[in-house]
Amino acid sequence: MAGKKSWYFPDAELPPKGSDPEVFGHESVIILNTNKKDAHIDITIYWTDRDPEKCDRITVGAGRVFCIRAVDGEKFAGIAIPEGVQYAISLESDVPIVAQYGRLDVRQNNMAFYTTPGYAE
Numbered sequence: 185m186a187g188k189k190s191w192y193f194p195d196a197e198l199p200p201k202g203s204d205p206e207v208f209g210h211e212s213v214i215i216l217n218t219n220k221k222d223a224h225i226d227i228t229i230y231w232t233d234r235d236p237e238k239c240d241r242i243t244v245g246a247g248r249v250f251c252i253r254a255v256d257g258e259k260f261a262g263i264a265i266p267e268g269v270q271y272a273i274s275l276e277s278d279v280p281i282v283a284q285y286g287r288l289d290v291r292q293n294n295m296a297f298y299t300t301p302g303y304a305e
Contacts, residue, residue: 186282187217188281188282188305189278189281191274191275191303191304192304193300193302193303195272196271196285197211197270198210198265198268198269199211199267199287199290204290211253211254211286213273213275214250214283214285215251215252215275216282216283217281218247219247219280222243224243225277226241226277227240227274227276228273228276229265229273231269231271239262239263283302283304286299
């Protein structure tokens with residue numbers, strides 16, 4: 185099967201809202217499970233100034249894709265992510281998965297959107 189069981193995203197930051205209320209910044213982790221059984225994933229958030237926090241365990245169904253988003257004060261798998269704060273994410277799955285991080289930053293007129301597959305092992 186494609187993928188890895190451990191994924192790391194060291195450069196996470198929920199961007200602040202821009203000046204246009206119709207367009208909002210966001211960030212997300214997208215998980216692809218190509219296996220024939222569900223993936224059970226433990227998520228840890230690492231902060232610059234406090235101890236790591238465990239998120240709610242998520243399940244991504246067999247042959248499914250799932251997106252975890254942090255935006256507008258919503259919780260990222262059970263943990264509130266403040267805007268503009270540096271943090272990192274780790275995913276530990278019981279089956280191999282493929283994961284990608286994406287961020288849309290709208291703090292200026294020239295919006296910046298990028299994705300990265302992170303580090304996996």
